[in-house]
Amino acid sequence: MVKILQIEGISLQFGGVKALNDVSFHIEEGEIFSLIGPNGAGKTSMLNCISGLYHPSQGSIKYKDEEITKMKAYSRTNLGIARAFQNIALFEHMSVLDNLMLGRHTLMKSGPFSGGFYFGKAEKEEVDNREHVEQVIEFLDLQEIRHTPVERLAYGQQKRVEVGRALALSPELILLDEPMAGMNKVEKERMAQLILKMKDNGITVVLIEHDLGVVMRLSDHIAVLDFGKQIGFGTPNEVQENPEVIKAYIGENVS
Amino acid sequence: MKSILGKNLGNYRTSYRADMALLNSRNKKIGMVILLLVIFLLPMFASNYFIGLMTLCIISSIGAIGLNILTGFTGQISIGVGAFLGVGGYASAILTTSMGYSFWIALPLAGIITAIIGGLFGIPSLRLKGLYLAIATLAAQFVILFIIRRWVSLTNGTSGMVLQRPTIGDFALSSNTSYYYLSAIAFLLSAFYAINLVRSRTGRAFFAVRDRDMAAQIMGINLFKYKVMAFAISSFFIGIAGSLLAHYTMIVSPEFYEINVSIQYLAMILIGGLGSVFGSILGAFFITLLPVVLNIIVGSLSGILTDLSHILSAFEEFVFGAVIILFLIFEPGGLAHMWSNTVNYFKKWPFSY
Numbered sequence: 001m002v003k004i005l006q007i008e009g010i011s012l013q014f015g016g017v018k019a020l021n022d023v024s025f026h027i028e029e030g031e032i033f034s035l036i037g038p039n040g041a042g043k044t045s046m047l048n049c050i051s052g053l054y055h056p057s058q059g060s061i062k063y064k065d066e067e068i069t070k071m072k073a074y075s076r077t078n079l080g081i082a083r084a085f086q087n088i089a090l091f092e093h094m095s096v097l098d099n100l101m102l103g104r105h106t107l108m109k110s111g112p113f114s115g116g117f118y119f120g121k122a123e124k125e126e127v128d129n130r131e132h133v134e135q136v137i138e139f140l141d142l143q144e145i146r147h148t149p150v151e152r153l154a155y156g157q158q159k160r161v162e163v164g165r166a167l168a169l170s171p172e173l174i175l176l177d178e179p180m181a182g183m184n185k186v187e188k189e190r191m192a193q194l195i196l197k198m199k200d201n202g203i204t205v206v207l208i209e210h211d212l213g214v215v216m217r218l219s220d221h222i223a224v225l226d227f228g229k230q231i232g233f234g235t236p237n238e239v240q241e242n243p244e245v246i247k248a249y250i251g252e253n254v255s
Numbered sequence: 256m257k258s259i260l261g262k263n264l265g266n267y268r269t270s271y272r273a274d275m276a277l278l279n280s281r282n283k284k285i286g287m288v289i290l291l292l293v294i295f296l297l298p299m300f301a302s303n304y305f306i307g308l309m310t311l312c313i314i315s316s317i318g319a320i321g322l323n324i325l326t327g328f329t330g331q332i333s334i335g336v337g338a339f340l341g342v343g344g345y346a347s348a349i350l351t352t353s354m355g356y357s358f359w360i361a362l363p364l365a366g367i368i369t370a371i372i373g374g375l376f377g378i379p380s381l382r383l384k385g386l387y388l389a390i391a392t393l394a395a396q397f398v399i400l401f402i403i404r405r406w407v408s409l410t411n412g413t414s415g416m417v418l419q420r421p422t423i424g425d426f427a428l429s430s431n432t433s434y435y436y437l438s439a440i441a442f443l444l445s446a447f448y449a450i451n452l453v454r455s456r457t458g459r460a461f462f463a464v465r466d467r468d469m470a471a472q473i474m475g476i477n478l479f480k481y482k483v484m485a486f487a488i489s490s491f492f493i494g495i496a497g498s499l500l501a502h503y504t505m506i507v508s509p510e511f512y513e514i515n516v517s518i519q520y521l522a523m524i525l526i527g528g529l530g531s532v533f534g535s536i537l538g539a540f541f542i543t544l545l546p547v548v549l550n551i552i553v554g555s556l557s558g559i560l561t562d563l564s565h566i567l568s569a570f571e572e573f574v575f576g577a578v579i580i581l582f583l584i585f586e587p588g589g590l591a592h593m594w595s596n597t598v599n600y601f602k603k604w605p606f607s608y
């Protein structure tokens with residue numbers, strides 16, 4: 001298996017708080033990889049390091065063997081890394097469609113000249129990308145709300161648009177930070193199916209999720225964080241049998 | 256490019272194109288035709304004085320559209336518009352009067368020079384946001400005017416410079432009507448550009464930078480590039496407005512470009528509607544015409560109340576301030592929002608409640 005992402009010895013500090021402490025794992029191309037751990041364990045911080053929003057004090061991150069630890073966030077997006085945020089970070093005033101079209105920013109080219117006159121190439125590009133975005137709309141069942149400003153949507157719908165925007169990027173690696181939070185059983189199952197479909201389409205998925213049932217069912221590999229430390233890494237079975245993980249999750253049903 | 260479902264949606268293509276067209280409804284097309292007719296037939300019905308006023312309104316509209324691209328679209332307040340108008344005006348004056356270039360070369364060059372200088376003053380936007388950035392643009396206002404006043408060999412200092420009206424062959428655009436048509440064409444091009452920009456990749460990126468810069472980065476948007484680009488594009492239009500204004504009044508002088516002009520332009524986009532091209536135009540007309548209307552009111556009142564004339568002279572500034580404050584409190588969406596509310600009301604009529 002080819003390693004798409006390699007995390008080596010990442011540490012991140014906020015004042016006295018060690019949000020991440022010497023974390024190392026790797027993600028294989030085309031798999032579903034889950035990052036789990038109690039609240040405040042450092043899961044979102046890890047994604048922020050991968051996205052380039054936080055810069056770790058130590059360690060290295062390699063994407064397809066390329067060192068990206070110091071790379072700017074927007075350049076990482078150009079490499080095909082997409083992200084859906086835990087706290088929805090949509091552009092509220094814009095329609096669902098415009099949010100998804102923003103997801104395609106890096107795949108489009110038109111600049112302030114061609115865009116301002118909207119002829120020929122620029123128009124064709126808009127139409128082509130709109131077609132792609134319509135596929136995402138269908139994939140996530142957003143047809144009814146495509147022209148609605150995001151601020152008027154219910155939480156569950158916004159969550160789906162958040163995932164859709166990341167998906168619109170046609171990513172190779174998608175980082176999903178609790179995409180099922182606040183969803184009921186039916187919605188959760190639907191999202192789980194979508195994540196499996198992403199995998200079928202060759203997208204590597206990094207998932208953060210608190211529902212361990214879902215995590216165990218979907219994941220190929222799992223890393224477990226606790227207070228910034230990595231206490232487990234392996235297949236679902238390996239992780240479930242890891243005594244440290246059982247200790248951290250005491251009282252919770254790991255299977 | 257990976258397609259998620261591998262489906263071919265090609266047959267929808269025509270409907271997207273129609274959905275995304277600028278004038279995607281019959282009413283919009285009719286409205287556009289009426290607007291163009293009004294603009295081009297106006298000189299046949301209006302007085303020379305009125306055409307002069309309209310010329311000022313549409314030139315201001317170009318500047319206001321420019322400022323709105325920076326402040327309304329991209330969320331960066333600038334208090335330097337006055338000075339950037341000056342850069343456009345002086346660039347045009349120096350290129351034509353001192354260097355002998357034709358107006359037709361000077362006009363686009365004035366835009367480009369202002370865009371470059373605007374872009375340079377936009378560089379601090381990488382580190383500064385909100386009020387801090389506003390202060391940096393205030394510095395631009397003072398630095399630029401200082402240079403204009405002191406670089407006497409280039410700008411003639413405080414005495415200003417004289418400009419000529421442009422010519423087409425032997426025909427000079429010296430009448431109000433001919434200059435009105437010139438300005439109207441520049442205005443329509445600017446509005447067309449800005450409306451398209453809003454719905455293009457660049458426009459969406461501007462809005463993204465304004466609303467959530469962290470998420471914008473994750474979309475692959477280089478914040479610095481887009482912020483500086485907004486400064487440059489915005490300044491281009493302000494430079495064009497400055498050049499048009501200078502050739503209209505045929506004089507440039509530092510006192511035309513003071514900070515009160517910057518405030519007026521901010522008032523235009525606030526009252527018109529932040530982030531709206533149409534609002535920029537409404538606001539520019541409103542702020543340009545407000546003193547004229549107030550003057551008429553004051554003139555007719557002071558005929559009756561001669562003792563109060565000195566109080567009434569302060570009336571204008573008071574109303575100007577009051578109008579801005581009232582808009583900020585009661586209609587933050589500006590005139591553009593009031594307009595769309597009114598239109599919606601009549602669309603639903605008689606079922607509106």
Ligand SMILES: Nc1ncnc2c1ncn2[C@@H]1O[C@H](COP(=O)(O)OP(=O)(O)OP(=O)(O)O)[C@@H](O)[C@H]1O
Pocket residue numbers: 014017018019037038039040041042043044045046086
């Ligand atoms: N920007 C920040 N400034 C200061 N502290 C931070 C910041 N971001 C995260 N932290 C701290 O880092 C630690 C890890 O936070 P993080 O958000 O990564 O946890 P998490 O595993 O995602 O938790 P949750 O399951 O609640 O989302 C916490 O103690 C948090 O307070």
Ligand SMILES: [Mg+2]
Pocket residue numbers: 043044045086177
């Ligand atoms: Mg989190």
